[in-house]
Amino acid sequence: MDLVSIQHPGGITEVSLDGRLNMVTAARVREAIHEAIVANSPNVAVDLSRTSFLDSSGLGALVWGFKAAREAGGDLRLVSPTEQVKLVLDLTNMNSTLRSFDSLDEAYPRG
Amino acid sequence: MADMVARTLRITAPPDDVDSVHQALESVWAVVPDLEPRDRMSIETAVIELTANVIQYANRGRAVSFALTIVVYDDRVEATLSDSGEVDDVGLHSRGMPDAMAESGRGIPMIQALVDSVEHRRVEGFNHWTLVRAREAARDSVTPARGMPSVSISGVIDEMSRQRALEELGILDTPPEERFDRVTRLATQLFGVSGSAINLIDRDRQWSKSMVGSFPSEVPRSQSACAITIETDQTLIVPDLSQWEGHEHIGIPGEFEFYAGHPLYAPGGERIGSFCVFDASPRHFSEREVAMLRDLASWVQQELSVSQELSRAAEVQQGLLPQQLLSMPGWDIAGMCLPARAVGGDFYDWYPVGEGAAFTLADTMGKGIGSAIIAATVRAVLRSAARFGDVTGAVDAAAAALTGDLDSTGVFVTLFHARLDMDTGEVTYVDAGHGLTFIAKQSGEVRRLRSTAPPLGIDIETEWVAQTESLEAGDALVSVSDGVLDLYAGVEEALESVTSIVMLAESAEEIVDAMRARARGVAPDDVTVLVVRRDAA
Structure with missing residues (x-):
């Protein structure tokens, strides 16, 4: 899995995950979210447009990130999840907690 | 469906x-x-x-x-x-x-x-x-x-069940053997291909018992064409590996582009591997070539069965060694027999006779199946003869019974045969050309027992003469086969080593274990040891 963090104006960190988010990669994702919150701001967008697979360990990492962001006074929102990721969010009833948006702008509207 | x-x-x-x-x-x-x-x-x-x-x-x-x-x-x-x-x-x-x-x-x-x-x-x-x-x-x-x-x-x-059958064959990770290598060599010449192999499919890997060609002897099962061959009983022929639907990843351009393989079976019929030929470029494989490949595969199959029969034979031979400990208060007895191949021509034996026991250590000339058959015969003849006489009588009867067999096979047998009186510690023995029996005293003194006669099968006119020795508290009688000498530079060094082993050991079993540790993996010949030790006072 390739992981890229980009800091956008307005204090939003976009973390893009290219590949599978599972028990092998969950720890790295947690670290990246933690770093974004500590180094930049507590508003995190996780770009899942190239995340081919999400399992329960990966979902656990996102929940962990969501809680960390909220505690720091921010939020964690998902951007363009793939079909399989949507399936998992749907099955686990996590849609209302981990909210998905079609683009970064929709996740964190500027203005 | x-x-x-x-x-x-x-x-x-x-x-x-x-x-x-x-x-x-x-x-x-x-x-x-x-x-x-x-x-x-x-x-x-x-x-x-x-x-x-x-x-x-x-x-x-x-x-x-x-x-x-x-x-x-x-x-x-x-x-x-x-x-x-x-x-x-x-x-x-x-x-x-x-x-x-x-x-x-x-x-x-x-x-x-x-x-x-x-x-x-x-x-x-x-x-x-x-x-x-x-x-x-x-x-x-x-x-x-x-x-x-x-x-x-x-x-x-x-x-x-396939995996179990393969493991029971006991062939995995064994060294190359000429009897298999000649088939793969012949196949490459016969078909004019760059390689041939005898591949066994073990869990997640393919292991090659024999290989002509520049491939590793172990590859992941997912990369193995033979792993596909074993899915059916048919000969699998892939004229062009790059066109192999669903398995395009198996071929290697310029190295591995043609494959033909026929399944190999365990004795129970499980498909355990494949005999195959392969080439660096795509090629046609004629009906006649398919028939030849099957013939070669059945040759390999025969060699595999021989492996299986040999390991059975080894079990049978180990079963002929004394399993029961002798119940002799004040005495401690142990033995071992490590054949250089699956089976060997050495054996040791013991059994109760009167107020004591009879002991034998014999070494048949040669190694392998032929000598194993003779060794089993010697053991049986000696056992039955021992029921009817003293040491010389037993050896005499055995020699007479064996004469014909040994003559016709041109084989001779060296033998140490002894009787022990457990109360007095008196040992009466006949040494037929063996000469590798020692008495190690607790004091550290060691003495080699004289051979009293030529080996069995040399001279039918031999008169067997018995000698007598006495074992005192703490003394040990150690008889070994000549394979033990190969572990040392010479008889003198062997003698010294045996002496120090006997002095340091606290039981017959420990003496045997020390010799076993020395022999394991390095012995070029059968290694057999028999130890009779009288408890220290």
Whole structure:
């Protein structure tokens, strides 16, 4: 899995995950979210447009990130999840907690 | 039944992890393009969750191996996972989704939501998990099949019996043998190809017993063409590996472009490997060549059976060594026999006679099956003769009975045969050309016993003369075969070593163990040791 963090104006960190988010990669994702919150701001967008697979360990990492962001006074929102990721969010009833948006702008509207 | 696609994957984690399962699943999806994305995602997610659970919990975090079989029917998909984990309950109980803020605990509820049935059985130390999902297209018309046995589970059980048969053959990781190498050499010449191999399919690898060609003797099973050959009884011919549908990844351009293989069987009929020829470029394989390949494969097959028979013979021969300890208060007896090959021409023996026991150590000229047959005969003749006379009488009767056999085979036998009176410690013996028996005194003094006669089979007119020695408290009588001398620079060094071993050891068994440690893996000849030790006062 390739992981890229980009800091956008307005204090939003976009973390893009290219590949599978599972028990092998969950720890790295947690670290990246933690770093974004500590180094930049507590508003995190996780770009899942190239995340081919999400399992329960990966979902656990996102929940962990969501809680960390909220505690720091921010939020964690998902951007363009793939079909399989949507399936998992749907099955686990996590849609209302981990909210998905079609683009970064929709996740964190500027203005 | 309608169309069906089945694949079995073998995983060992670590080093494999769930990513290995993903990659394997991708190769399955590639051959079933009509499988609906929803079905594919659901079964993949469920399989990954199950795999992750097995990796984490089935062996309490230690390495675990498992076989995963995916069967795609036209109305459903079945996944069967069989693991050797010691934990028999990974907790597939319905628990419902945890709280939204929980970071774990969703795996099992997800599996239950993704498939139509989840089953677990524990059979003979293996966990078998079966997930069944009805395909979207058939969802309205068909009730998903539930229950056992399914095709996938029988496939897994076949694989297990196959593996067991291969292991029983005892051939894996043995050194190259000329009797196999000559067949692969001949095959490359006969067919004019760049290589030939005798490949055995062991769990997740292919191991080559013999190989002509520039490939490693071990490759992953997923890269093995022979692993495909063993799926049926047919000769598998792939004229151009780059065009091999579903297995395009197996060929190597410019190195491995043609393959022809015929299955090899274990004695019970299990397909354990394949005899194959291959070439660096695509080629045609004629009917005549197919017939020749089968002939060569049956030759290899014969050699494999010989291996099996040899290991049986070895078991039989070890069974002829005395199994029972002699009950002789104040005395301690031990022996060992390490044949250089599967079977050998040495043996030792003991049995109670009167107020004591008879002991034999014999060495038949040569190694291997021929000498093993003679050794078994010598043992039997001597045992029956010993019932009727003293030491000389026994050896005389045995020699007379064996004369014809030894003459016609041109073999001779060296022999140490003794009687011990357990009360007095008196040892009466005949040494027929053996000369490798010592008495080690507790004081550190060691004496080699004189040979009293030529070996059996040399001279039928021999008169057998008995000698007498006496064993005192703490003394040990040690008789060895000449294979023991090969472990040392000469008789003197051997004598010194045996002396110090005897002085340091506290029991006959310890003396034997010390010699065994010395001989293991380095002995070019059969190594046999017999120790009779009188307890220290």
